[in-house]
Amino acid sequence: MSVPSSEQLAKYKQSFEEFDNDKDGFIETSMVERALRSIGLNPTADEMNDIMSDISNSNKLSLNGYLYIAHHVGCYANTEKQLIKAFTLFDRDGTGKVHKDVVKDILGKIRRPLTEGQLDQLFQNLKIDNGFVDIKQLAKALLSQ
Incomplete structure (x- = not known):
């Protein structure tokens, strides 16, 4: 997986902060999908199931955890776009x-x-x-x- 650009990191961090309602450095796991969609990432139901099973032992997610998830979902989306472009x-x-x-x-x-x-x-x-x-x-x- 590639390293996220500073612009990507800033966008991911901003979306995290928007959903960190009590400003404690965590977001509710129930808000992860909404936060991802707020920045234009559209994880599939299967991806969200995988993500939620990975973080299901807690009801909160840290910034670092969110950054990892957002970057992973973003890389997948870029790969999908590249495949579509190639087959087109x-x-x-x-x-x-x-x-x-x-x-x-x-x-x-x-x-x-x-x-x-x-x-x-x-x-x-x-x-x-x-x-x-x-x-x-x-x-x-x-x-x-």
């Missing part, structure tokens, strides 16, 4: 979809190619419409493997 290059019709065979070809030739079994599992989790998969769903599915 193969969307010749501008439909937001790419053909399954193109995906198989690409993922079979990358540095660490997916096996046939991994590809089959990936496609089982995606809605395939006349051989095409939605690029945004594909990116999410790849990142959840």
Whole structure:
């Protein structure tokens, strides 16, 4: 994971401070998702479940814990955007979809190619419409493997 920029840290810290109602250096764990969304981060339900299970032993979260979570969620979002951008290059019709065979070809030739079994599992989790998969769903599915 990359190191957050000073601008990112300032944004994360500001959102934390906005939700630290009693200014004790902690926010309620129930406010974590709302704080993340206030700065434009949109964690998935699965991500929030993972986050909450990691911090569930307490009902409060420190600034350092929040900074770690916000940066992790932000990195995931950037990776998803990069995947979407990359697969969009193969969307010749501008439909937001790419053909399954193109995906198989690409993922079979990358540095660490997916096996046939991994590809089959990936496609089982995606809605395939006349051989095409939605690029945004594909990116999410790849990142959840």
